[in-house]
Amino acid sequence: MLQNYLTIAMRNLRKHKTFSFINILGLAVGIAVCLQILLWVVDELSYDRWNEKFDRIYRVAGEVKFGGIHSTFAVAPAPLAAALAEDFPEVEAVVRFRQQGSFLVKSRVQNFKENRVVFADSTLFKVFSLKMLQGNPDQALKAPQTVVISKSMAEKYFPSENPIGKVLRFDNDQRYNVTGVIEDMPVNSHFNFDFFCSMSTLEESREQIWLSFNFHTYYVLRKDANQQAFAAKLFPQLLSKYIDPQLQQVMGKSYAELEKSGTLFKFPIQPLKDIHLKSDMDVELAANGNIQYIWIFGLAALFVLLIAVVNFMNLSTARSALRAREVGVRKVVGSQRSALIGQFLSESMVLTFFALFLALLLSWVALPYFGQIAGKKLLFPWTSPLFWTSVLLGGVLIGLLAGSYPAFFLSGFQPISVLKGRFLDSSKGRNLRSGLIVFQFLIAIFLISASFVIRGQLGFIQNKKMGFNRERVLVINDAYALENNLDAFKKNLKNLPFVQNATVSGFLPIESSRSNGSVCTTPSVQEESCQIIQQWEVDEDYVPTLGMEITKGRNFSPDMPGDSSNVILNEKAAKGFFGQEDPLGKILYFQTDMNDEGKLNQRVYTVIGVVKDFHFESLRQNIETLCLTLQRNAGNISVKLSATDLPAALLRMEQEWKKVSAGAPFSWQFMDESFDEMYRAETRIGRIFNIFMVLSLLVACLGLLGLAAFTAERRTKEIGIRKVLGATTPSIIGLLSKEIIRLILLAFVIAIPVAWWGASQWLHNFAYRIAVPWWGFILAGLMAVSVALLTVALQSIKSARMAPVKSLRSE
Structure with missing residues (x-):
């Protein structure tokens, strides 16, 4: 039975090559876009999860409101780490980082500028899962003027040598003894350093000032401890023992008195797994991502895929009349509806897996270029069982989704009506196709509008007077x-x-x-x-x-x-x-x-x-x-x-x-x-949205092209009669195009308020921003209408110029 389904499916695909090509190409583009974005999203969500204790590691940040200024910092006071280790039994280990900018580093003669340098406590390896290749992790950073370096730095400064015990000079006058070599840090980390210098080298690390914020502080919670309970008691206990006495000395007031007048002093706690996507504080160790862009790109990719799926459903239901007699004959000779559903779903699955193969090829070719735009080095996970399982299950799901309505719609035809020639394209089918076209172009207009808004804001940034001259x-x-x-x-x-x-x-x-x-x-x-x-x-x-x-x-x-x-x-x-x-x-x-x-x-x-x-x-x-x-x-x-x-x-x-x-x-x-x-993220968003805009229009217009071809084929005799009665080519084009244009205008009316709201929400990320550009929405609508009209016109002109005699002889 399955072999029979597949044989018939392949015959139908070969028989209708144009429609098969349009469906396969449209689905392939939609799936390829989803694959690209999925790889990027998975990479963003994987940050810091390489740590064995990632679900128990937290960062203590700082929050201050004083003198009318409200600030949040990714750093905390110097003595906090010792207090966490000594006063709270729930804490398993604590480590601090202190950045002091770049250093000039040399081993013998040549200086190299190194930006990835940090000072760290000797407990570094008890908190983070950094793989030590040489040296003792418990002793490597205990002594002053010691440093642990990455494998790539060991090869750079000490090629073909054992670096342990060797000396590196920092800024020409500071000598650091190399006590350890670690594996290069994973790229998907919210910090990435090649040099970990001993914290005991810094005098400021021993200061007991609770009112100054300079140290990135992380702790590991014990397995049996409750984070919520620990967080609830952390600040009150630190306040009464350390902070309040110091406030009394410096300001002559208690924290309670200061709080009444609006002064705030807190220690927010951030889970390690949330830092990359959900933290945007001052003094971050590196530029973080943004969870909003995960949702934005994910939805945009899903929209492009939905447009491709909609194309399939649209063309399949539109061609229902051409397959009505086939369904009637099959039912007369005894085919059950379930068998017909299986037949049409098998055709959908065959087409989907052709598209899936093409999508994998397109994704593999395009991934390096997408990685450049996204600012990441993304690799195709050819050897991942989870990836292939997800791809196959996704292909089955897309095939079922794309083919379900056509299968149930076509298998429901009544054989007597069909064989008597009484079958007409139902209003239900036409309404569905109209709704799907509106949906397609609603998404396309939304993406075009978003692209204009992002471009306008970036232009505003580039041209705004900043109060200083940065040129040359x-x-x-x-x-x-x-x-x-x-x-x-x-x-x-x-x-x-x-x-x-x-x-x-x-x-x-x-x-x-x-x-x-x-x-x-x-x-x-x-x-x-x-x-x-x-x-x-x-x-x-x-x-x-x-x-x-x-x-x-x-x-x-x-x-x-x-x-x-x-x-x-x-x-x-x-x-x-x-x-x-x-x-x-x-x-x-x-x-x-x-x-x-x-x-x-x-x-x-x-x-x-x-x-x-x-x-x-x-x-x-x-x-x-x-x-x-x-x-x-x-x-x-x-x-x-x-x-x-x-x-x-x-x-x-x-x-x-x-x-x-x-x-x-x-x-x-x-x-x-x-x-x-500073605006690298916004620039990348603009580029990616431009790609989405082009792809969404491409896929939507592929569907329109197929639909226009089918409509022209259905109305071939009508066109011939109209031409015999004196209709001109422009009037024929208008006849075939007016319904499409009406639907796109409806999509435009629906898309405008949605796009306006989305643009307003994104622009609120900027204290200085453009007004939501109304002209961008008008231009987005004009672009969608123009491209759609051109697509339909290309097919309509071909039909309108056909000789009337030839049209009237068609069956």
């Missing part, structure tokens, strides 16, 4: 490597004919590391007089080099030695501290470290200027308070260029660098490139 600003990294030669190098740069200006600073107005601190208008620390504010250390050339505007007062001057005790505020900070008063000449008290008596040390600054607000974070956030102080921070050298011959300018600057750098690599990037990196 070259950022030279690792200025600290020049040591005592830094000032001479900067002077040499400024003397070059193609350099307009140059500045040395540790902070730039692009998303990077930040320096938060507490600043008050009074010597005493009180919530009504203090704010959490960004404190950037710059030189006197910072403002002019980046094209910022001083709106009040003056910039720092090299002719005024006292400027090291002066400060420039942005407009937001000036208004926050002094309201409508003139801020010039006012005194501010900067809180620094804590002294032996438990009091915060202070530095006193005088306001000499106000800089116009500029965006120093992405447009997702509002501009916050910020101040500039004249302090040495040799992080980067920003160079404003006027040269048109950039390669020659870069070569000359590299030559100047090599004269004074003692072998440090010349590393640079343009500021506008770094600025664009």
Whole structure:
């Protein structure tokens, strides 16, 4: 029986090659899109699950509301780890990470810039499942000035040697003994480092300040412990034993008193498995994903697949009249309805598995290109039993879904009516096809609209005035490597004919590391007089080099030695501290470290200027308070260029660098490139939505093409008669197209409110955004109508130009 089903199915596919091709290609594209997105989603959901204890590992974060500023940090106070280990028996192990930026690392002669460096406690291997290849995991990071390196770094710095016991120099003056080698970390981790330096090296790791947040802190909960109960008692116990006494010393108030006035101090707890997709705090170890995009891409891929399935159902039900006599004859000779259902479902399954084979081929070919767009290296899981089981089950499900309605619809024909020639395409069938066409183009218009909105927001970001000039600003990294030669190098740069200006600073107005601190208008620390504010250390050339505007007062001057005790505020900070008063000449008290008596040390600054607000974070956030102080921070050298011959300018600057750098690599990037990196996720979304838009239209139009061909075939005699009576080709085209256009217009009316709501929700991720562009929805509708009309017209023209005699002879 099954062999008979398959034989007949293959005959029908060969007999109707055009319709078979359209169905197979449409389904293949839909399945291929789903496979690509599924691989990406699985990769996103797999982050950090390589840890053996991933379901018991948690990160303690920080949340502070003080001086009207509400901030969340992925870091916690230094003494928290010891308190967790000593005071809470539910905790099995604790580890801290501390990042301090990039380092210049060398083993013998050549320096290499390494960004993936972190300081970690010796308990690292008790929390995370890092595979130790050489060394003792219990002892490797206990001593100061020790480091555990990855296998790839061991091969890089000590080729063909045993690295254990060897020395690496960090920034030319810090010696670290290699005590261990680990397997390279999995890519699907929310942190990824090649160098783990011993935490005991850092003096700040032993500080007992509970009001400062610098350390990423993770703990493992014991198997028999309850996380909810532990979380409920964590903060109250820490508050009473450690935090409240320190608050009393610093601010003269208890936490309860501060809480009444709006001050907040909490320790949110995050499961390790949620960090990559659900955490977007300040000071993350790396850029995380977004659970919203999992849903967005998943739904978009599902929509494309549904459009392909709808095509199959549409064409199958449309061709029902052509197979009506076949069904009638089969029933007369004794075929049961169940046998007919089996026959039509087998045809659906054969077609689906042809499409599935083609989809696997398309996915394999397209995966590297999709990986480039998505920013991942995705591999096709050819050897995974789970993958193949899922693919086969998915193919069966799609085949059943696509073929179920046609099977039950066709098998329900009454043989007497059919054989007497009384069968007509029922209104029920026509209504179903109309509804499916509306559904297809509703999705297509939604995706086109989304693409326009994303493109509009990205254009707004690119063209918005940011309060500084990032064009032709070259950022030279690792200025600290020049040591005592830094000032001479900067002077040499400024003397070059193609350099307009140059500045040395540790902070730039692009998303990077930040320096938060507490600043008050009074010597005493009180919530009504203090704010959490960004404190950037710059030189006197910072403002002019980046094209910022001083709106009040003056910039720092090299002719005024006292400027090291002066400060420039942005407009937001000036208004926050002094309201409508003139801020010039006012005194501010900067809180620094804590002294032996438990009091915060202070530095006193005088306001000499106000800089116009500029965006120093992405447009997702509002501009916050910020101040500039004249302090040495040799992080980067920003160079404003006027040269048109950039390669020659870069070569000359590299030559100047090599004269004074003692072998440090010349590393640079343009500021506008770094600025664009802040919106990498949105750029990728835009590209992927463009692909979805094209594919959804392609698949929908394949269905329209098949439907138009079938409609023209059904109405061949009618077209011939109309032409004999004087109908023109344009009128015939209009006759065959008007119903399709009406349905697409209905899809447009339904899609607009849905697309408008979706666009509004996405744009709310940005503090600075465009208005929802009404023109984008109109253009989306026009595109859908135009493409559909062109598709139908191509088939209609062929039918309309057929000779009437030939049309009237057709059966």
